[in-house]
Amino acid sequence: MESGESRTHPNIPPRQRILDASFELFARRGIRDVGVDELIAQSKVAKATFYKHFHTKDDLVRAYLERWYEERNETIDKAAAARRSSGSPEQAILAIFDVFDDWFQRGAAEVSTFLHVMIEMGPDHPLGKASIEYLARTRRQLACLAVDAGIRDPESFAWSLHILLKGSIVASAEGDHHAAARARQMAALLIDLHRAPVSQGSVSPAQSIREQAILEGQEQSDSVSVASRYDVPDEESVS
Numbered sequence: 292m293e294s295g296e297s298r299t300h301p302n303i304p305p306r307q308r309i310l311d312a313s314f315e316l317f318a319r320r321g322i323r324d325v326g327v328d329e330l331i332a333q334s335k336v337a338k339a340t341f342y343k344h345f346h347t348k349d350d351l352v353r354a355y356l357e358r359w360y361e362e363r364n365e366t367i368d369k370a371a372a373a374r375r376s377s378g379s380p381e382q383a384i385l386a387i388f389d390v391f392d393d394w395f396q397r398g399a400a401e402v403s404t405f406l407h408v409m410i411e412m413g414p415d416h417p418l419g420k421a422s423i424e425y426l427a428r429t430r431r432q433l434a435c436l437a438v439d440a441g442i443r444d445p446e447s448f449a450w451s452l453h454i455l456l457k458g459s460i461v462a463s464a465e466g467d468h469h470a471a472a473r474a475r476q477m478a479a480l481l482i483d484l485h486r487a488p489v490s491q492g493s494v495s496p497a498q499s500i501r502e503q504a505i506l507e508g509q510e511q512s513d514s515v516s517v518a519s520r521y522d523v524p525d526e527e528s529v530s
Contacts, residue, residue: 306344308334313355318400321411322352322418352408352418359404360425364432366390371436380440381482384452385475387433391456392471395463403460405429429453441486448485452478 303311312333316325327348331341345351367387374386394402409422430449437445437452455474462470 305334305336305340308336309341309344309351310354310358313351314358314401317352317355318359318404322408323411349418353421356404356408356418356421356425359401360428364428367432375439380436381486384433384436384440384482385478387436387456388459388471388475388478391459391463391474395459395468395471403464406457406460426453429456437485440482442482443485445485448481451481451485455481 309330312330313325316330316333327341330348330351331338334341345354367390370386370390371383375383391402405422405425409419409426412419412422414420414423430446430453433452434445434449437448442448455478459470459474462473467473
């Protein structure tokens with residue numbers, strides 16, 4: 292082991308430790324706020340080891356962006372495939388919002404990575420351009436799901452759906468704990484707008500959501516009705 296390296300991570304390769312450290316620091320604080328010295332200290336490697344694997348900080352940022360894209364892409368593909376096998380291609384599209392909801396609820400800061408880097412570094416900076424390309428790859432992924440679902444004009448649909456996803460990221464950062472669920476409802480309406488004519492008797496995603504909301508509202512109404520029938524007093528009237 293090279294001089295200066297920690298012996299506390301003997302089974303994790305140095306490159307992986309550096310990338311792991313960057314994932315935590317870049318995701319939560321951005322790119323410019325994190326320096327090379329802090330990355331070296333966090334990953335517990337020697338400076339020579341750091342520069343052996345990443346010649347510049349920008350090289351590390353590119354590796355960080357690629358790693359997040361791969362994880363994000365794989366998770367979305369798995370969720371869509373699972374929903375497609377048990378539901379429909381349209382439900383596979385909506386499954387993306389369930390994935391984002393899980394990320395939001397867990398406070399996964401990396402969800403906003405591409406937007407964050409693009410805005411922080413600027414669209415003309417090499418890292419900003421890289422982020423824009425990853426966002427474009429995401430739209431292509433959405434367009435492929437739209438093609439599988441028989442959506443009309445899948446490219447336009449993918450742009451619109453991506454607006455909902457990016458908007459939910461911003462809303463979640465503002466503190467909206469239901470950002471993904473709200474975006475999912477709008478996505479169902481978007482599917483209706485772009486879908487081919489449905490056969491008689493079939494149920495659209497938006498219709499399913501509306502029916503579920505109606506049922507939930509009816510259950511709440513029934514509960515209120517039962518309570519009023521027994522005329523249960525509140526705590527203030529009892530005291």
